[in-house]
Amino acid sequence: MTVLVTGGAGYIGSHMTLALVDLGRPVVVLDDLSTGFRSAIPDGVPFVEGCVGDEELVGRVIAEHGVEAIVHFAGSIVVPDSVTDPLGYYLNNTVRSRALIASAVAGGVKRFVFSSTAAVYGEGSSEPLTETAPLDPVSPYGASKLMTERMLADASRAYGLAYAALRYFNVAGADPEGRAGQSSARATHLIKVASQAAAGLRDKLQMFGEDYPTPDGTCVRDYIHVTDLAKAHVLALDYLAAGGASLVANCGYGRGASVREVISSVKRVSGADFLVEPAPRRDGDPASLVADPSKARSTLGWTPDHDDLDEIVGHALAWERRLAERGAAA
């Protein structure tokens, strides 16, 4: 069963590609390298440079590689950017996903795993969030992903495409063996940015908002290790291959950490101090997002191996140091 990994040169997609290679499963990567890196794709894995919205290209990849399942990571991911450029986000995340789904249907691909997000949930629902919590995205990013979920649900009914939409909470950390990590220098994610500050690559960290209705006033998120997330995708592929019904499932640990707690963890684990500057709230940020992950556990048999904030931070820091060494060597 060849798996087409879109966005496989990116952060999460490269970890999924590694997970498939580790299991000896055939894989082909499609990525336009807009935010991904050619070097993130393991040696020996076929790579096609191009856009998921290019139906002619995707049709050819499906036929030439005998693709039986698609794992769709490709997309634009920065929540505040989606507030300033909503149409760009609807184009890359929604319109091009529609084209990819159409290519899957036309090419006879029967299984599809999609990178959805906790950003599809509305504010104010009781936590932890189950999949049945009201869907009312605060940001265009969340809306662009929810529209793709809806297209998949309709395509599944109409054309028999079986899908798993995995709603990731906040993905962080790096491959424990140091083979992959979050490489984007302009990354905006808290653990990545704090790791860069700890490694001396930034002079400070801004803390966006201290007046949220949370225990310490800063936003609360459910941080999940990227390797545990890749494992959930492998299980989702196996579940669909075994005839499992289409599903939507949260991927998180069910425990929240505030921005202040994350910063403390990064300082503790790195042993480095860095400047933390209070800043205004960032557009599009909900106060709190914490998953109820029981569906992924019961339906997919998912059990996390790295459910520990300090461990996640330790792996992120190790990757940051590796990047710094490579930069120094370049």
Ligand SMILES: NC(=O)c1ccc[n+]([C@@H]2O[C@H](COP(=O)([O-])OP(=O)(O)OC[C@H]3O[C@@H](n4cnc5c(N)ncnc54)[C@H](O)[C@@H]3O)[C@@H](O)[C@H]2O)c1
């Ligand atoms: N990082 C998180 O915390 C998080 C949380 C929830 C959901 N997600 C979703 O997970 C997926 C992967 O995120 P990531 O953190 O690895 O981001 P990333 O930017 O590292 O990876 C995205 C990859 O997709 C590629 N890409 C973008 N548009 C493309 C297109 N039109 N055609 C082909 N390739 C394209 C990029 O070059 C990049 O390699 C995204 O869909 C994102 O929305 C991420």
Ligand SMILES: O=c1ccn([C@@H]2O[C@H](COP(=O)(O)OP(=O)(O)O[C@H]3O[C@H](CO)[C@@H](O)[C@H](O)[C@H]3O)[C@@H](O)[C@H]2O)c(=O)[nH]1
């Ligand atoms: O320099 C920084 C960066 C972030 N934050 C705060 O840290 C929290 C987490 O932010 P970030 O790491 O940027 O993640 P989110 O905005 O929560 O979004 C991530 O998590 C979502 C799921 O919860 C995914 O859908 C998105 O793709 C992914 O970027 C938020 O309160 C931010 O305001 C700061 O205070 N300072």
